[in-house]
Amino acid sequence: MATASAPGKVYLFGEHAVVYGEPAVPCAIERRATVSVKRRTDGRVRVDAPILSFEGVSVEFGEGPPRVDVPTDLARQGVRYIDAAVDQARGAADDPDAGYTVRVESDLPIGAGLGSSAAVSVATIDAAARESGTTLDPTDIADRAYQVEREVQAGEASRADTFCSTMGGAVRVEGDDCRTLEAAPLPFVIGYDGGAGDTGELVAGVRGLKEDYGFAADTIAAIGDLVRHGEHRLADGDIEELGRLMDINHGLLSALGVSSRSLDAMVWAAREAGADGAKLTGAGGGGCIVALDDSGATETALDYAPDCEQAFRAELATEGLIRE
Amino acid sequence: MATASAPGKVYLFGEHAVVYGEPAVPCAIERRATVSVKRRTDGRVRVDAPILSFEGVSVEFGEGPPRVDVPTDLARQGVRYIDAAVDQARGAADDPDAGYTVRVESDLPIGAGLGSSAAVSVATIDAAARESGTTLDPTDIADRAYQVEREVQAGEASRADTFCSTMGGAVRVEGDDCRTLEAAPLPFVIGYDGGAGDTGELVAGVRGLKEDYGFAADTIAAIGDLVRHGEHRLADGDIEELGRLMDINHGLLSALGVSSRSLDAMVWAAREAGADGAKLTGAGGGGCIVALDDSGATETALDYAPDCEQAFRAELATEGLIRE
Numbered sequence: 170m171a172t173a174s175a176p177g178k179v180y181l182f183g184e185h186a187v188v189y190g191e192p193a194v195p196c197a198i199e200r201r202a203t204v205s206v207k208r209r210t211d212g213r214v215r216v217d218a219p220i221l222s223f224e225g226v227s228v229e230f231g232e233g234p235p236r237v238d239v240p241t242d243l244a245r246q247g248v249r250y251i252d253a254a255v256d257q258a259r260g261a262a263d264d265p266d267a268g269y270t271v272r273v274e275s276d277l278p279i280g281a282g283l284g285s286s287a288a289v290s291v292a293t294i295d296a297a298a299r300e301s302g303t304t305l306d307p308t309d310i311a312d313r314a315y316q317v318e319r320e321v322q323a324g325e326a327s328r329a330d331t332f333c334s335t336m337g338g339a340v341r342v343e344g345d346d347c348r349t350l351e352a353a354p355l356p357f358v359i360g361y362d363g364g365a366g367d368t369g370e371l372v373a374g375v376r377g378l379k380e381d382y383g384f385a386a387d388t389i390a391a392i393g394d395l396v397r398h399g400e401h402r403l404a405d406g407d408i409e410e411l412g413r414l415m416d417i418n419h420g421l422l423s424a425l426g427v428s429s430r431s432l433d434a435m436v437w438a439a440r441e442a443g444a445d446g447a448k449l450t451g452a453g454g455g456g457c458i459v460a461l462d463d464s465g466a467t468e469t470a471l472d473y474a475p476d477c478e479q480a481f482r483a484e485l486a487t488e489g490l491i492r493e
Numbered sequence: 494m495a496t497a498s499a500p501g502k503v504y505l506f507g508e509h510a511v512v513y514g515e516p517a518v519p520c521a522i523e524r525r526a527t528v529s530v531k532r533r534t535d536g537r538v539r540v541d542a543p544i545l546s547f548e549g550v551s552v553e554f555g556e557g558p559p560r561v562d563v564p565t566d567l568a569r570q571g572v573r574y575i576d577a578a579v580d581q582a583r584g585a586a587d588d589p590d591a592g593y594t595v596r597v598e599s600d601l602p603i604g605a606g607l608g609s610s611a612a613v614s615v616a617t618i619d620a621a622a623r624e625s626g627t628t629l630d631p632t633d634i635a636d637r638a639y640q641v642e643r644e645v646q647a648g649e650a651s652r653a654d655t656f657c658s659t660m661g662g663a664v665r666v667e668g669d670d671c672r673t674l675e676a677a678p679l680p681f682v683i684g685y686d687g688g689a690g691d692t693g694e695l696v697a698g699v700r701g702l703k704e705d706y707g708f709a710a711d712t713i714a715a716i717g718d719l720v721r722h723g724e725h726r727l728a729d730g731d732i733e734e735l736g737r738l739m740d741i742n743h744g745l746l747s748a749l750g751v752s753s754r755s756l757d758a759m760v761w762a763a764r765e766a767g768a769d770g771a772k773l774t775g776a777g778g779g780g781c782i783v784a785l786d787d788s789g790a791t792e793t794a795l796d797y798a799p800d801c802e803q804a805f806r807a808e809l810a811t812e813g814l815i816r817e
Contacts (some may be wrong), residue, residue, distance in 0.1 A: 378741070383739065384718035387711055391748075392706035417709065419701070420748025424715075424741050430761035437754035 171299040172493040174203040175291040175334045176486040177283040179450040179459040181411070182418050183396040185375050185425060191393030192343040194350065194400055195284075195333045197358055198483035202275040202288035203316065203493070206296035206398075209268035216251050218273040247279070249321045254290045257313040259296030267301050278479060281361050282451030286321070287330035290314040291490055299492070307490060311347075312336040325369065339403050353406025355485040358460045359450075360439065360471040362431040364476030366454020375425045382409060385425065389415070392421050412446025412461045419448035427453030431476035436460075438477065442470030448457030495623040498527040499615035499773040500810040501607040503681060503774040503783040505727075506736070506742050507720040509699050509749060511651065513613040515717030516667040518674065518724055519608075519657045522681055522807035526599040526609060528616035532624040533592035540575050542597040567813030571603065573615070573645045584623030591625050601629045604687050609656035610645070614638040615814055623816070631814060635659040635671075649693065661813030663727050675746040677730025678685060679809040682784045683774075686755040686765065687802030690778020698750045709749065716745050736788070737786045743772035746800025751777030753798035754806045760784075762801065766794030 176197040183193025209215070225329040250325040251271055259265050271293060277285040291314045298305050302490030305313070311332045318326035332347040339352035376387035399414045419436055422428060432449045437445035439460035447460035460467050521771035533539070575595055579692040595617060601609040622629050629637070642650035642668025655665040656671040663676035691798050702709035712816045716758045724740045744759055746752060752760075756773045763771035763784035768791040786790050794803035 179621075209572060220753070305667075316767045356574065381760070382719070382722065382741070384715040384722070388719065388745070391708040391711045391715065394711065395706070398708070416750065417706070417712075417748050420744055420746075420750075423747050424744025426744075428744070430758075430765060433757045433761060434754075437757060463779065 170358040171206055171296040172203065172205040172293040173295040174201040174250070174491045174493060175489060176201050177285055177288050178330060179359065179457070181339065181355075181459070182399050182414065183392060184451055185341060185372070185422060185427060186389045186392035186396070187329070188372060188375070189379070189389050190344055192341055192396045192400065193387065193462060194339055194341055194403070195329045196339045196355060196357070197333050197337040197486035197489055198283070198359070198485050199486045200283070200481070200483045201286055202273065202292055203279060204289060204292035204296050206271040206293065208216065208300040209270055212266050212268040214252070214255055214268055215250055216273065217271070218247060221345040224314045227299060235335060245255045246321070250286050250290050250317060251293055253446045254293035255297055257294050257317060258301060261294070261305055261309065261313060262298045262301030262303035264301035269297050269300060271297070277362070278361055280367065282456040283359070283382045284330045286336055287314060287334045290317040291331055295490055295492065310490060316462065323332045327345045331488070335484050335489045338417045339485065341400055344465050350363050350400060352403040352485060356408070356461055357483050357485065358439065358444065358462050358467040358471065359481055359483055360435040360458045360460070360474070360477045361479040362435065362455055362476050364455035366427070366429065366452050366456060368452040371427050371452045371454050375427065377381040378425060389423050390425050392418060395421070408445045408461050408463065412444065413434050414439070415446035415448040415461065422449060422453060429453065430456050431455060432458055434469060434476040435471060436475055439467045440471045440472040442466040454461045494529055494531045495620040496527065496529040497616040498525040498815045498817060499612040499617040499813060500525050500661060501601040501609055502657045503683065504608065505663065505679070505783070506531045506723050506738065507716055508775055509696070509746060509751060510713045510716035511653070512667060512696060512699070512812040513703070513713055514668055515713065515726065516665055516720045517653060518655045518663055518665055518720060518727070519674070520663045520679060520681070520808035521657050521661040521813055522607070522683070523810045524601045524607070524807045525806070526612035526616055526810070527656065528613060528620050529596045529625045531594045531641060532541070532619035535629055536590050536592040538571060538576070538579055538592055539759050540597065541593045541595070541757055542571060543739065544645055548804065570645070571610070574610050574614050576642060577641040578617035579621055581618050581641055582625060584768060585628035585629055586617070586622045586625030588625035588806070593621050593624060595621070596767050597599060604689050606689065606780040607683070608654045608658055611638060611642060611658045612781045612803055614641040615655060615658045619814055619816065630744060631659050657813070659813045661810050663809065676723060676727040676729050676809060679735070680762065680785055680787045681807050681809065682768065682786050682791040683805055683807055684759040684782045684784070684798070684801045685803040686759065686779055686800050688779035690751070690753065690757065690776050690780060692776040695751050695776045695778050698749065701748060712745050716742060719745070732769045732787065733784050734755070735767065739770035739772040739785065740764070746773055746777060749802060753777065753779050755779060757783055758800040759795060759798055760795045766790040
């Protein structure tokens with residue numbers, strides 16, 4: 170049996186603007202998906218994924234469509250990532266008929282925009298390929314995990330999530346160019362409202378604003394300039410300055426129409442608790458905010474905030490993929 | 494006795510950016526200060542102003558500092574406007590030793606950023622000058638009321654508030670240039686959190702961001718571009734488009750650090766009630782939001798919003814100063 174884990178991520182800066190060629194800075198967080206894979210001789214794939222629903226779900230597939238016991242959308246979606254990741258591993262290991270038993274565990278909330286699908290894809294590809302006798306290099310894993318996301322998300326994927334999950338740390342992404350940044354420790358606190366925006370709709374909304382209004386295009390450009398400024402402040406760990414930039418980034422995202430009542434409420438709960446800064450992370454419209462706070466005050470404040478379903482600390486993950 | 498009333502105002506677009514030479518669009522609202530003035534022969538000034546505190550306050554002054562029964566800051570501040578306005582009227586009417594009994598009533602909340610001081614100044618100058626036998630033209634009144642605000646606010650005043658209150662309607666202000674805009678009816682709804690930001694601190698905060706970050710300067714420029722676009726949409730009364738621009742303007746103001754938890758909460762209460770758009774109005778940090786909504790839904794939603802102390806409708810006031 171081979172086991173691998175890979176971290177989720179938050180966007181410190183730059184989501185949405187990254188779609189238009191501006192740089193963005195996703196950061197891996199110390200919350201992981203852990204995947205254990207055992208090769209089977211019957212050519213079938215069996216997935217045990219307690220993460221895919223609150224009760225856990227068991228799925229078996231081989232010929233034909235997967236048989237899912239709890240056919241929720243999240244479960245179906247999760248299985249599609251694992252299916253595609255297994256295919257990548259088969260191809261990489263030149264083991265086309267391999268079957269696997271895949272067990273997925275995760276301390277990342279699913280569908281919250283924290284990159285759980287990328288983490289699962291990365292860990293699954295690595296572990297399954299090793300069960301078939303091939304150890305892939307991280308760049309190859311990141312690329313194959315990106316192909317998985319592209320396939321499952323109908324072409325709408327970014328290299329950032331899978332690169333960040335594979336490599337860990339703070340990442341600079343600009344178009345297809347991804348690289349890691351030197352970064353001091355970052356005391357992230359995350360608040361999750363239990364919901365999710367419609368990413369496609371939110372991206373289309375920003376595109377509409379950009380097409381209609383020059384000042385919306387300028388707002389996107391301002392986010393890019395903010396990122397180009399902020400990326401140089403990671404190495405020295407100036408949390409106060411990074412927080413200030415996060416606050417501004419959140420306002421610019423609000424101007425682009427991708428915040429929500431609950432995201433703004435969580436952002437203010439964090440700021441009033443003394444966070445150095447707070448912003449939505451990811452597509453917006455609902456989901457998660459990320460704050461910077463060395464103390465426990467922001468987590469406590471979010472715990473008590475009516476709009477926050479789940480709050481947790483998650484330091485910057487300096488390691489990405491870990492083989493266990 | 495001479496009586497005059499003058500309206501308060503909201504900023505449809507452009508506050509804060511206007512400090513840096515960008516245009517802004519304040520709009521007079523159908524909420525007024527009404528001032529009745531009776532000339533006295535004893536050269537003294539007596540102010541009856543039930544608006545200056547919840548209980549009402551009576552102030553008498555002549556030689557030496559005013560004697561204020563309820564020495565709250567708001568009362569002291571209110572009396573300073575009336576004192577300076579009376580001086581303007583004495584000068585304009587060439588009646589330097591005139592005394593007046595001044596009664597001020599207002600349905601504008603005081604210190605909420607809705608321009609109550611400008612409205613009181615405008616109405617007082619007009620009524621007192623008429624009691625001294627001189628009817629001033631509106632441009633002269635607007636200019637004298639601006640001098641009053643400059644004097645009381647230690648040089649920190651904008652011509653916009655007093656021009657808007659004198660002329661009524663929607664106004665375009667850019668630097669010292671103020672003019673009225675053709676505008677269809679605007680169904681404003683106002684929410685007031687009962688507080689107020691520190692205008693000087695907020696303006697200084699924006700200045701700091703602008704000096705530190707090119708993208709903050711670009712954000713200010715984006716507000717200016719938004720105003721230059723939006724000012725042409727007032728005549729045809731495209732409420733939906735104006736609301737969309739208000740939402741963006743609010744986000745850009747948030748990026749400049751001048752929103753607050755309660756302002757954002759009221760903005761979202763309005764949007765979720767179906768308002769066409771909503772934004773903070775004025776200096777920010779607390780105070781008022783303004784929304785556009787033809788229906789009663791936004792007012793009701795704000796009435797029930799925990800962060801809103803007072804909610805009311807206030808259509809665009811097509812008339813400014815009214816002599817009664």
